[in-house]
Amino acid sequence: MGLLWRCVRPALFVLPPERAHALALCALKMGLVRGVNSGRLMGDPRLQIRLGSLEFSNPLGLAAGFDKNGEVAGALLRLGFGHVEIGTLTPLPQRGNQTPRLFRLTQDRALINRMGFNNEGHGALLRRLKPDNKKNSSKGGIVGLNIGVNKDSLDRLADYTKAITVFYDRVDYFTLNVSSPNTPGLRDLQMRDNLDELLRQLQTTRAALRSDYRFRVPIFLKIAPDLNEVQLDDIASVVLERECDGLVISNTTLARGGLVSGYARESGGLSGRPLFERATVVLAKMRLRLGKKAPIIGVGGIDDGQSALEKIRAGADLIQLYSAMIYHGPALAGQILRAMTDSCTRDGVKHISDYRDQHVEKWACQLL
Numbered sequence: 526m527g528l529l530w531r532c533v534r535p536a537l538f539v540l541p542p543e544r545a546h547a548l549a550l551c552a553l554k555m556g557l558v559r560g561v562n563s564g565r566l567m568g569d570p571r572l573q574i575r576l577g578s579l580e581f582s583n584p585l586g587l588a589a590g591f592d593k594n595g596e597v598a599g600a601l602l603r604l605g606f607g608h609v610e611i612g613t614l615t616p617l618p619q620r621g622n623q624t625p626r627l628f629r630l631t632q633d634r635a636l637i638n639r640m641g642f643n644n645e646g647h648g649a650l651l652r653r654l655k656p657d658n659k660k661n662s663s664k665g666g667i668v669g670l671n672i673g674v675n676k677d678s679l680d681r682l683a684d685y686t687k688a689i690t691v692f693y694d695r696v697d698y699f700t701l702n703v704s705s706p707n708t709p710g711l712r713d714l715q716m717r718d719n720l721d722e723l724l725r726q727l728q729t730t731r732a733a734l735r736s737d738y739r740f741r742v743p744i745f746l747k748i749a750p751d752l753n754e755v756q757l758d759d760i761a762s763v764v765l766e767r768e769c770d771g772l773v774i775s776n777t778t779l780a781r782g783g784l785v786s787g788y789a790r791e792s793g794g795l796s797g798r799p800l801f802e803r804a805t806v807v808l809a810k811m812r813l814r815l816g817k818k819a820p821i822i823g824v825g826g827i828d829d830g831q832s833a834l835e836k837i838r839a840g841a842d843l844i845q846l847y848s849a850m851i852y853h854g855p856a857l858a859g860q861i862l863r864a865m866t867d868s869c870t871r872d873g874v875k876h877i878s879d880y881r882d883q884h885v886e887k888w889a890c891q892l893l
């Protein structure tokens with residue numbers, strides 16, 4: 526942990542978590558936040574990853590929820606992240622749940638949130654993102670858009686279709702969020718028939734957009750960690766049948782257990798260190814089901830170089846984090862990239878992807 530962050534963090538942690546987050550976004554907007562020496566590491570060819578048409582300067586991304594309205598993606602990429610997933614965005618602006626709705630479980634290095642998709646809606650992001658936002662050179666990395674549904678939407682599938690149509694020429698990939706625990710009924714979209722219908726409709730929508738624009742934008746699916754083996758089978762078979770480009774594993778968990786912090790009883794999704802194991806088991810189980818070719822983005826509990834590498838060893842092509850940024854600050858991305866390149870050098874590994882799947886069996890055999 527850097528000296529500056531060691532001074533700033535106690536001041537931020539005196540504030541309610543949402544207020545501290547708003548302040549952090551402000552500082553990012555004003556260019557007051559810097560990472561450490563990430564520029565050189567971002568150019569290291571051992572970390573570069575190509576997934577289909579997308580070229581990532583490194584495997585580490587910032588997970589959805591940090592920059593819900595796409596206000597600071599460029600500043601976050603400059604901290605060292607190879608990609609930033611903005612959103613979750615819903616068609617109409619939405620206030621989300623009543624506050625307080627975000628809790629720091631400091632001793633557990635975790636967060637519980639029940640934000641409920643608070644965001645400014647399609648209109649605000651549309652004004653912010655220009656069509657040429659897709660050009661990597663102008664923004665310094667990959668920007669994905671995580672999409673969801675309004676709480677009182679009468680046609681949830683249409684909410685996803687709308688987002689893909691509206692932002693097709695403005696983002697590098699889409700993630701369908703069917704796994705937030707804070708929108709009632711959303712997780713039901715992970716059930717076999719519902720998911721099949723959703724992906725079938727989006728396949729048709731994208732085929733039409735692809736022929737208009739003459740490029741194909743990948744669509745990923747973000748799933749929950751609270752799934753059983755049968756549900757994982759169902760999701761894997763639908764993903765392989767329909768044109769889904771990969772999975773983001775995972776969202777926050779409803780599970781509790783082993784927590785020591787006072788806020789452990791708050792309702793909502795748990796993220797951070799206590800999620801690592803559960804999310805990594807689901808990731809490895811999915812890797813075995815999908816085979817070697819399907820891209821998987823591993824998320825949940827990554828907070829240093831070792832946990833980042835272990836996600837890749839469990840089967841991830843790319844990785845993301847959120848909660849650890851709250852505890853470790855803006856230098857974290859650079860620190861993780863440095864740890865990755867150091868590991869490559871130490872182990873005589875030519876490319877970061879050579880670590881992938883090394884521990885997949887070990888993780889996949891654990892019970893859910």
Ligand SMILES: Cc1cc2nc3c(=O)[nH]c(=O)nc-3n(C[C@H](O)[C@H](O)[C@H](O)COP(=O)(O)O)c2cc1C
Nearest residue numbers: 588589590613638775776796797825826846847848
């Ligand atoms: C405050 C907060 C808000 C979040 N909002 C979203 C969201 O809008 N959409 C989404 O897909 N995931 C959201 N997430 C989940 C994260 O993207 C991520 O999947 C999860 O936190 C696990 O990663 P972590 O342990 O590194 O935090 C949110 C997480 C937190 C802590």
